[in-house]
Amino acid sequence: xxxxxxxxxxxxxxxxxxxxxQDIIFPELQGYRKIMNYPVYYPDNLxxxxxxxxxxxxxxxxxxxxxxxxxxxKNVIKLEIYRHSDHTMAFGIYASERSSSYRFLNLGxxxxxxxxxxxxxxxxxxxxxxxxxxxxxVLQSAESLAVRVAMMLGGDTEMPSILHQFPDEGRKPxxxxxxxxxxxxxxxxxxxxxxxYSVGNDNFDIFLMKFNDPEETFTxxxxxxxxxxxxxVQTDNGKFVFADGYNGTIFLAWNxxxxxxxxxLAKDQSDIADKYTSGILE
Numbered sequence: 001x002x003x004x005x006x007x008x009x010x011x012x013x014x015x016x017x018x019x020x021x022q023d024i025i026f027p028e029l030q031g032y033r034k035i036m037n038y039p040v041y042y043p044d045n046l047x048x049x050x051x052x053x054x055x056x057x058x059x060x061x062x063x064x065x066x067x068x069x070x071x072x073x074k075n076v077i078k079l080e081i082y083r084h085s086d087h088t089m090a091f092g093i094y095a096s097e098r099s100s101s102y103r104f105l106n107l108g109x110x111x112x113x114x115x116x117x118x119x120x121x122x123x124x125x126x127x128x129x130x131x132x133x134x135x136x137x138v139l140q141s142a143e144s145l146a147v148r149v150a151m152m153l154g155g156d157t158e159m160p161s162i163l164h165q166f167p168d169e170g171r172k173p174x175x176x177x178x179x180x181x182x183x184x185x186x187x188x189x190x191x192x193x194x195x196x197y198s199v200g201n202d203n204f205d206i207f208l209m210k211f212n213d214p215e216e217t218f219t220x221x222x223x224x225x226x227x228x229x230x231x232x233v234q235t236d237n238g239k240f241v242f243a244d245g246y247n248g249t250i251f252l253a254w255n256x257x258x259x260x261x262x263x264x265l266a267k268d269q270s271d272i273a274d275k276y277t278s279g280i281l282e
Contacts, residue, residue, distance in 0.1 A: 024066040027148040029141060034069070034070060046058065046062060057093055060093045061085030062082065062083075063083040065083070066083075067079065067080050067081075076133075077131045080128040082128070084125070086124050087155070089180070090123065091121055092178035096177060100173055108150045109156065110159060116139065116142065117130045118142055122153050123157075124155060130142075163176055163195075166280070178191075178194070179192050179207075188224070189209070189223075194206070202265065202269070206276060207261040209261075213256075218254070224252060224261075225242070228250075236255065236256050237281070238253065238254055239251075240252045247263050249266055251273035260277045260280050
């Protein structure tokens with residue numbers, strides 16, 4: 001009876017979509033032997049593996065981490081598979097560690113390679129592969145491993161759809177990020193995608209926050225305006241410019257399901273702000 005209960009419990013976890021860490025199957029790599037003497041890391045012991053960097057992962061829905069090393073003679077390739085709560089969170093942690101100067105790869109939703117490092121995200125996984133070797137054959141093996149892992153994990157292989165709502169003009173490529181908590185340092189602003197822009201001599205950032213209903217949208221805009229000493233009348237859309245004590249001039253606009261925040265422009269540059277907010281909201 002106890003055995004049946006145990007099996008039923010495992011099946012419940014699997015079919016309810018709650019995946020256990022041990023479901024990761026590491027692919028073989030020709031000529032290399034797998035060294036699997038790492039524990040599975042969870043939120044309560046992730047610091048044991050990445051020390052102070054753990055906070056950034058935990059803030060973006062970290063679930064578990066599986067690690068394995070592939071060894072061939074003195075050459076070692078290390079594979080880390082971080083599982084996050086969803087695709088957006090996986091993008092967030094991936095984007096926080098990429099640089100637009102890297103060579104990008106068609107791997108999962110997106111990946112890049114720099115030196116002996118290959119990082120990518122797919123579905124709700126963030127994958128990191130690295131080797132200290134600079135031998136071409138070892139680097140080729142690392143790329144081959146990356147392809148196999150991406151195919152094994154599967155999942156959503158598209159970038160978050162909201163990124164398509166950022167205007168193209170002036171947008172700095174591959175600098176989009178996701179901020180899960182305390183956008184612009186405010187505890188009441190959460191879950192925003194950010195893109196950076198360079199137009200002429202002007203550099204500024206645009207933040208997009210999407211909501212489920214107009215009430216939630218307005219409540220967020222209202223809290224921000226109240227923090228600046230303004231009292232808006234409830235409406236499904238609006239545009240304001242005000243001074244944020246932490247971030248200088250802020251342009252704030254919203255419609256029924258989205259809030260747009262622009263920082264980095266001067267108060268007399270409302271024409272630029274209006275152009276971008278209108279392009280997004282209309």
